[in-house]
Amino acid sequence: MANFTNKLSEDDINFIKKQKMFFVSTTPKEGKINLSPKGLDDTFKIINENKILWLNYFGSGNETAAHLLEDKRMTLMFCAFEGSANILRLYCIAKVIQEKDENWDEYISHFPIKRAARQVFEVTIESINNSCGMGVPLYDYLGQRKELTDFYDNSSKEDHIAYMKKKNQVSFDGKETKLFEK
Numbered sequence: 386m387a388n389f390t391n392k393l394s395e396d397d398i399n400f401i402k403k404q405k406m407f408f409v410s411t412t413p414k415e416g417k418i419n420l421s422p423k424g425l426d427d428t429f430k431i432i433n434e435n436k437i438l439w440l441n442y443f444g445s446g447n448e449t450a451a452h453l454l455e456d457k458r459m460t461l462m463f464c465a466f467e468g469s470a471n472i473l474r475l476y477c478i479a480k481v482i483q484e485k486d487e488n489w490d491e492y493i494s495h496f497p498i499k500r501a502a503r504q505v506f507e508v509t510i511e512s513i514n515n516s517c518g519m520g521v522p523l524y525d526y527l528g529q530r531k532e533l534t535d536f537y538d539n540s541s542k543e544d545h546i547a548y549m550k551k552k553n554q555v556s557f558d559g560k561e562t563k564l565f566e567k
Contacts, residue, residue, distance in 0.1 A: 387516045392434040393475075397513065400473055401431065401463055405526050408462040409439075411452035411479075416558035419448035426529060430495045435510045437461075437475075440496045442537065443503040443549045447564065450481050450504055451556035454563065459508060464521045472518035480507040483564060501537035501545055503553065503564070 393401075401407075406424040423429075428440040439461075441449065453459070459479040465471045482492045482505045492505040537545070554564050 387514055390513045390515075391511070393431065393510065393513065394434075397473060397515070398431055398434075400465070400471060401429070403468070404463045404465075405529075406464075406466075408464075409449060410460040410462070411449050411456070411458070413452045413455045413556075413558065413560055416556070416560065417448075419446075419452060421449070424529060425534070427497050432495075437477075437508040437510070438492060438495050439506045439508060440493070440502055441504045441506060442501045442533070443545060443553055444533070445552060446557055447503070447549075447553035447562045448556050449479075449506070450483075450553075450562040450564065451558075451560040453479055453481050453506075454561065459506070461508065465518055466521065466524040467526065470518040470521060472514075472516045472521065474514040474516075475508070475510050476512040476514070477508045477510050479509070482507060485565065485567065500542075503549060 406422055407429065408420060408422055410418065410420045412418040425442065428442070430438045432438060449459070457478045457480070459477045461475040461477060463473040482489060484502070492507070493499050493502060496502070549564060554562055556562060
């Protein structure tokens, strides 16, 4: 049975810290709903019971940033793929912080690995839903994939910027991300 609260409990925080992966969902006013799996280590920081910072590295699209320009809502979901069954959904309002923003250094300082950073999302939790998760299958965790981090580590900041200028300024639906706009 679903249980709604409005702040993270100690059990919620411990559950989040054990997860190897989470899902992010955003939507524009019109266009495709985006649902993305995330899983790189040290990219998710719980600041307090209602505030999270999430470091987003660059990749093939930039849907989340484009969507948040139209609708600030974001849902984060964690599923137990091992251990006791649980699904934790965080219904949030999110703010995009990019390197061009004056408070970038303050936000990025929360993360040990900064290379390839595209945005930090400041996520404010409005509602939390815990549900049973008994329909989620069990999986064995084998580790993080290395291809993306190897690419980041073996390319320069200039390469990262060139990639983002080519692939991350417009969403799949043609919506602006304002990644490099002042």
